[in-house]
Amino acid sequence: MTNAAAQRAPSYTKQDEALQSLMHYVARKSPYYRSLFEQKGITPSAIQRVEDLEQLPFTTKTDLQLHNEAFYCIPKNQIIDYCCTSGTLGKPVNFILTDKDLNRLAYNEQQSFAIAGLTHKDTIQICTTIDKRFMAGLAYFLGARKLGAGIIRVGSASPEMQWNTILELRPTALITVPSFILKLIDYAEAQGIDYQNSSIKKAICIGESIRAHDFSPNVLARRITEKWNLQLHSTYASTEMGAAFTECGEGRGGHQQEDLIITELVDKNGQAVPPGTPGELVVTTLGIEGMPLLRFKTGDICTAFTSPCSCGNSSLRLGPVIGRKNQMLKFKGTTVFVPAIYNALNKLPKISAYQVEARTSSAGTDDIIIYLSMQKGNTQSEADVAAFLKANIRVRPKVVFQTSEEMQKRLFPKGNRKPKKFLDGR
Numbered sequence: 001m002t003n004a005a006a007q008r009a010p011s012y013t014k015q016d017e018a019l020q021s022l023m024h025y026v027a028r029k030s031p032y033y034r035s036l037f038e039q040k041g042i043t044p045s046a047i048q049r050v051e052d053l054e055q056l057p058f059t060t061k062t063d064l065q066l067h068n069e070a071f072y073c074i075p076k077n078q079i080i081d082y083c084c085t086s087g088t089l090g091k092p093v094n095f096i097l098t099d100k101d102l103n104r105l106a107y108n109e110q111q112s113f114a115i116a117g118l119t120h121k122d123t124i125q126i127c128t129t130i131d132k133r134f135m136a137g138l139a140y141f142l143g144a145r146k147l148g149a150g151i152i153r154v155g156s157a158s159p160e161m162q163w164n165t166i167l168e169l170r171p172t173a174l175i176t177v178p179s180f181i182l183k184l185i186d187y188a189e190a191q192g193i194d195y196q197n198s199s200i201k202k203a204i205c206i207g208e209s210i211r212a213h214d215f216s217p218n219v220l221a222r223r224i225t226e227k228w229n230l231q232l233h234s235t236y237a238s239t240e241m242g243a244a245f246t247e248c249g250e251g252r253g254g255h256q257q258e259d260l261i262i263t264e265l266v267d268k269n270g271q272a273v274p275p276g277t278p279g280e281l282v283v284t285t286l287g288i289e290g291m292p293l294l295r296f297k298t299g300d301i302c303t304a305f306t307s308p309c310s311c312g313n314s315s316l317r318l319g320p321v322i323g324r325k326n327q328m329l330k331f332k333g334t335t336v337f338v339p340a341i342y343n344a345l346n347k348l349p350k351i352s353a354y355q356v357e358a359r360t361s362s363a364g365t366d367d368i369i370i371y372l373s374m375q376k377g378n379t380q381s382e383a384d385v386a387a388f389l390k391a392n393i394r395v396r397p398k399v400v401f402q403t404s405e406e407m408q409k410r411l412f413p414k415g416n417r418k419p420k421k422f423l424d425g426r
């Protein structure tokens with residue numbers, strides 16, 4: 001064999017091999033991908049390596065919404081759990097899981113907890129929804145069980161119920177939306193609970209970012225840790241990915257689990273961006289039986305880091321989600337991501353709730369209106385808040401004060417299980 005031939009001889013990575021089996025699996029089992037491959041003349045064996053993925057078209061949220069059942073790779077009698085997406089951005093999509101998929105989900109979350117330093121000695125209080133067909137809560141339960149940790153399924157209950165449980169059962173970690181920790185602190189202070197010396201040492205934070213782009217703690221994280229010395233770990237996942245990116249103790253991005261997922265970051269033309277440049281996250285799921293996805297465009301904009309992490313885990317890491325592709329607003333020539341507006345609003349000392357609305361102006365550009373309610377004792381006017389935003393995010397949106405009741409109606413319109421913090425009327 002010549003040197004050149006030796007170099008060409010296949011030496012596939014584990015990801016390449018998993019991708020090869022995935023290609024053959026979906027070609028056989030997925031009505032959606034089978035017909036797509038036929039239409040586009042794609043043969044499964046043409047995709048041998050992760051680098052070959054760029055030959056395949058993307059799968060979008062709209063594809064899932066329009067052809068949901070065509071993505072199912074198994075007959076109904078093999079389905080065990082019926083999850084669905086939250087539907088925050090349109091029609092919810094069903095995600096079906098087989099017995100093997102549930103084992104994979106458990107493994108995923110066990111690994112994710114281990115990355116965050118949790119062990120079988122921990123007792124984890126789950127403060128997020130674990131029913132209502134959410135995949136996340138189920139994953140936390142299964143992962144903690146596989147880890148051998150104690151599990152307290154309080155779910156999304158009041159701070160009072162969370163504290164009663166913490167004081168009685170002494171869990172060591174919380175899984176929670178980080179802004180809820182502020183509510184726990186408020187309640188503890190009002191009730192004279194010595195929260196700083198409670199059994200809780202760690203929080204796994206979901207749904208909201210806790211870091212700025214340089215990985216330093218953002219306003220939300222600082223507001224928590226200034227009062228309560230908790231170790232915060234961000235975890236990022238979605239139903240479509242079926243895999244979590246969780247921070248180790250270094251807090252420099254969520255570690256990818258290479259046996260479960262392939263990630264790509266692409267620009268608005270679908271081309272790969274260089275490492276360290278923000279792009280839209282595209283995922284290919286590995287080892288899924290019920291509803292695997294190829295090159296799914298998540299709509300989340302983030303940055304990938306490939307330099308080795310000081311924790312010793314050399315996997316790719318994802319920085320905080322900068323925003324969603326459809327949360328990018330063009331306001332009088334300035335680009336602003338909706339989460340940047342949230343970050344600024346979170347700095348207001350007396351704010352209690354807010355909603356950001358985007359509309360198309362008569363000039364065809366984006367208009368931004370911020371609705372917010374303030375706590376008792378607020379001395380700021382709408383104009384003060386607008387000036388504050390201008391100083392923080394370089395744009396001055398319209399600000400409209402609302403009563404708490406009006407805000408509740410805005411945030412939880414009929415049937416919504418998550419607060420609708422962003423109303424996109426464009």
Ligand SMILES: [Zn+2]
Binds near residue numbers: 248249255309310313
């Ligand atoms: Zn690390």
